[in-house]
Amino acid sequence: MDNITSVRQLYRQPEPYLDQLVTVSGWIRTLRDQKQFGFISLNDGTFFNNLQIVFARDSLANFDAIARLGTGTAVVATGRVVATPGARQPIELQATSIAVEGECPPDYPLQPKRHSPEFLRSIAHLRPRTNLLAAVFRIRSVAAFAIHRFFNERHFVYVHTPIITGSDAEGAGQMFTVTTLDVDKPARKPDGTIDFERDFFGKHTNLTVSGQLNGEAFALAFRNIYTFGPTFRAENSNTVKHAAEFWMIEPEIAFADLGDDMRLAEDLIKAIIRDVLSECPEEIAFCSQFVDKGLLGRLEQVSTSDFGTITYTDAVAELVKVKDRFSYPVSWGCDLQTEHERYLTEQLFQKPVFVIDYPKEIKAFYMKQNDDGRTVAAMDCLVPGIGEIVGGSQREEDLAKLLQRLAELDMREEDYSWYLQLRRYGSVRHAGFGLGFERLIMYLTGVANIRDVIPFPRTTGSADF
């Protein structure tokens, strides 16, 4: 492979290659032939744009064989790199030899035309060869690396929290059971219930719905940590922004309050956007042209402007002013509906906005109780087009208050014994949030359906490929 030149190199730094012989390898996206010459648009996987290969009858022995090739064929081509100023592409390769490495028969499903996202989902193994999915998945990769770089530069410790969890009381929706019991004839107790003591782990276990509680343990040792891994929800939800398997980023910071948490979330999102804009200009340009016309302008604006902040109480007051435009009523104490969130971020602020200090009744038990006795130090970051992209809070570090909250919610203390110990031994104020990685990718690309930003999506009733 040493003698293969990548299309990325040719586009990014063409000068050393001009008028030189190089060899490239890739897949034919389109082939157009005429009597004496033809053109191949070659994608080699390293770069979004295709390399145009020109081949002529008088300089290519196998001209007729090459001219018959179809979309999808894998070829290795050698030729001279030529600058083509004024043409639609800056350079092209004038081939001296083209060899077929892998044939592609005429029933190849991908055509040089626009396919529906539904059809492409049915051929998830081939769809990364399309412009849209190629853009989405390179952006996904670059964004993931940007996240690691952001935290690494700030000396956060990257923690691998468990995928299989023994606590079935995290309270974030339906969970998938993990078991080696015979599902036809599971071991049962005398009372007829399933005997999980005879299961692999000696207890009932699930796939994780959040790494947060484990993350808190590490934050109280390393101060600043983050997790970045898969998460599973068995909710039977069928929407454009829910999947059964998705990835989540969960930082946790110690000696920090809600304001520190919000600044971290804002800095993180801006850093990701900056990295993607600078490393994936071709992909963003494509998405901005074919997926969402306003994408590029919005990303540039968000990466340079400050996010808004509004308390839940003030937000409800604003929503009540325009309540006639909503189909769900608004009042203090209710959870904000999607339409409410979108009004706040798209109409009122017209940029990302943090909504903070929610009523404690609609938020999780571990959130820091504010002095007013009725709200908690929680924050949701809402972005135009998507809605909630980040949800976080300062955590309750006071053992007595946490115990009291568990009792109010009728939760069992013994299920949280190790978590409660974190408050007994050197407890400090701390905070964190969860960032849904797929929703971030949707925001970065303008793609409307979560199934099109996950390579092989798992959703209700669908786990193909």
Place this chain on the structure above:
RNA sequence: UCCUCAAUAGCUCAGCUGGUAGAGCAUGCGGCUGUUAACCGCAGGGUCGUAGGUUCGAGUCCUACUUGAGGAGCCA
């Protein structure tokens, strides 16, 4: 889980108040000295999602089911 809509050629779709199917692209063949989702000509390709029902006759109307999509709830 609830509500709504859809299913016709490999893909994207048209097919009116019921009278047994069309286009573009793709594919195959031919043409074209610079194309770029190329263009021009010809050709092949469909038991209209499945199962029932109404009718002389169903792609079209009715029922059920399957699959997909959109919205809601839940959330990331």
